[in-house]
Amino acid sequence: MCIGTICDIEVKIKMAVFPALFGLLMASLVTGQLVDITPREAVRRVGDELNVLCKVSYSIDSCRMTVGNTPYRLIPSQQDGEVVYAGQGLQFGECGATIKNIREDWNGNITCVLPPQSGNIEVQATMRLVVARPPSSPQLRSPQEPAFREGEELRAQCIVPDGRPVAKITWLLDEEQILRGIHQPIVTTEGDLQTISQNITLPLTADEAGKMLTCRAEHEALDQPREAKRQLVIHYPPKSLESGTITIFGLKLGSEGRLNVTVRANPPPRPEWRFGDTTLEPSHSNDMGTITALEPIHLGSGYYNLTLLLPRITKEDVDRKYYLRAINELGTEDFTVLISTMDEPAGVELDTGAIVGIVIAALIAVAAISLLVFAKATDRWCFAGRSHRTDIPDGADSEAPLPPHDDVKGAENPTHDHGEYISNGDTKHPEKKPDTAV
Numbered sequence: 001m002c003i004g005t006i007c008d009i010e011v012k013i014k015m016a017v018f019p020a021l022f023g024l025l026m027a028s029l030v031t032g033q034l035v036d037i038t039p040r041e042a043v044r045r046v047g048d049e050l051n052v053l054c055k056v057s058y059s060i061d062s063c064r065m066t067v068g069n070t071p072y073r074l075i076p077s078q079q080d081g082e083v084v085y086a087g088q089g090l091q092f093g094e095c096g097a098t099i100k101n102i103r104e105d106w107n108g109n110i111t112c113v114l115p116p117q118s119g120n121i122e123v124q125a126t127m128r129l130v131v132a133r134p135p136s137s138p139q140l141r142s143p144q145e146p147a148f149r150e151g152e153e154l155r156a157q158c159i160v161p162d163g164r165p166v167a168k169i170t171w172l173l174d175e176e177q178i179l180r181g182i183h184q185p186i187v188t189t190e191g192d193l194q195t196i197s198q199n200i201t202l203p204l205t206a207d208e209a210g211k212m213l214t215c216r217a218e219h220e221a222l223d224q225p226r227e228a229k230r231q232l233v234i235h236y237p238p239k240s241l242e243s244g245t246i247t248i249f250g251l252k253l254g255s256e257g258r259l260n261v262t263v264r265a266n267p268p269p270r271p272e273w274r275f276g277d278t279t280l281e282p283s284h285s286n287d288m289g290t291i292t293a294l295e296p297i298h299l300g301s302g303y304y305n306l307t308l309l310l311p312r313i314t315k316e317d318v319d320r321k322y323y324l325r326a327i328n329e330l331g332t333e334d335f336t337v338l339i340s341t342m343d344e345p346a347g348v349e350l351d352t353g354a355i356v357g358i359v360i361a362a363l364i365a366v367a368a369i370s371l372l373v374f375a376k377a378t379d380r381w382c383f384a385g386r387s388h389r390t391d392i393p394d395g396a397d398s399e400a401p402l403p404p405h406d407d408v409k410g411a412e413n414p415t416h417d418h419g420e421y422i423s424n425g426d427t428k429h430p431e432k433k434p435d436t437a438v
């Protein structure tokens with residue numbers, strides 16, 4: 001019986017110890033008890049080199065290594081050929097090989113065979129050599145229509161077929177890696193080649209519009225990652241960035257005025273300006289030709305500058321209201337634009353300035369008062385001329401070393417990978433795993 005924390009600990013110990021013991025047992029059964037082989041697994045490209053070392057605790061007088069289907073007899077003094085002896089010497093129980101110029105058909109097991117310590121049955125150990133083979137190009141698939149509405153969710157699948165070992169997939173939006181909405185990858189094996197597929201669900205907003213969704217495949221046998229891309233087309237109705245009523249400040253009677261409103265929309269917004277009983281579309285002027293609606297200017301990322309141009313502002317222009325309706329296939333957004341001949345800061349910023357001033361003045365007053373009270377209480381007023389050293393018993397004290405801080409690093413949590421989502425990362429570098437016996 002176990003309760004609470006104790007139970008947890010007990011379970012954890014069991015979970016940790018059992019596989020370790022089991023592994024040890026399996027290792028000794030499989031490798032014939034005595035032979036230690038390193039590495040246990042390696043990934044190499046065709047043409048690469050690999051060192052494999054088998055070791056026993058007694059002196060040996062022969063050393064054999066099976067690479068591909070060929071058994072090689074390894075003799076320390078003979079260093080010619082593709083598979084040659086490596087190690088400190090047979091007398092140290094070392095039977096190692098330098099395998100040069102790795103060939104595709106050597107993908108598979110490499111086994112060393114050594115004489116036994118006693119008896120006449122040879123002992124052996126096996127490692128796995130994965131000769132990397134680049135996967136085919138990644139494929140990015142989505143069952144959905146090419147254009148999305150804001151608020152919809154993109155569901156896509158990336159498949160990287162036939163790699164050895166399995167390829168690694170990362171997702172990017174433009175150049176930024178996507179970490180959320182990535183599903184667990186699924187790996188299927190056919191022969192000795194592996195295909196990985198991974199799904200993604202991505203909620204779509206105006207911020208994703210126009211961005212490039214990329215599935216990037218990385219692999220040991222590729223110098224450059226391979227990518228499959230798709231540009232996200234997302235439609236949304238016009239959106240205002242400011243409240244419905246906009247005041248354009250600082251315009252002067254008799255000079256040019258530009259009433260500009262920034263609107264975000266995709267497809268592009270069509271502006272419709274209305275004032276008095278005039279309605280203007282872009283590139284059109286009113287009857288007198290005094291006011292012109294300009295074509296929308298794309299500012300990037302779906303933002304548009306919609307402008308009404310008044311070449312000479314009259315008193316009448318200042319007095320009326322301008323109504324702007326931004327329209328696209330998905331909706332409309334309405335604005336009211338007012339003209340002011342005052343400078344913008346006049347209203348708002350003087351207020352802020354005044355508040356800041358008052359606060360600062362109050363702070364100064366409080367500081368002065370507390371200083372006065374403090375000075376009086378400690379009788380410092382009279383010693384104001386002296387240096388502060390006389391007031392503090394010993395200046396050196398304050399310079400005493402601080403107590404050592406706790407080891408901050410020890411308290412840090414190890415950063416975890418993003419859980420099961422990115423677990424395929426491990427499979428990429430099997431040779432980097434500890435080479436020790438399990």
Ligand SMILES: *[C@@H]1O[C@H](CO)[C@@H](O)[C@H](O)[C@H]1NC(C)=O
Pocket residue numbers: 030108109126127
């Ligand atoms: C390679 O060795 C492993 C055990 O180390 C064994 O299970 C597997 O069958 C071997 N493969 C071949 C092709 O001999």
Ligand SMILES: *[C@@H]1O[C@H](CO)[C@@H](O)[C@H](O)[C@H]1NC(C)=O
Pocket residue numbers: 142143155156157183186198199
């Ligand atoms: C991934 O997406 C594809 C196509 O959208 C679907 O057929 C498959 O079931 C999905 N797999 C998982 C694990 O969600």
Ligand SMILES: *[C@@H]1O[C@H](CO)[C@@H](O)[C@H](O)[C@H]1NC(C)=O
Pocket residue numbers: 242246260261262
């Ligand atoms: C008008 O254009 C200026 C300059 O680009 C910009 O700072 C201002 O925010 C715009 N006004 C509106 C209401 O979009």
Ligand SMILES: *[C@@H]1O[C@H](CO)[C@@H](O)[C@H](O)[C@H]1NC(C)=O
Pocket residue numbers: 258259260297299305306307
């Ligand atoms: C928007 O239009 C106004 C008026 O045409 C112009 O003054 C302003 O510079 C424009 N803003 C940008 C960012 O182009």
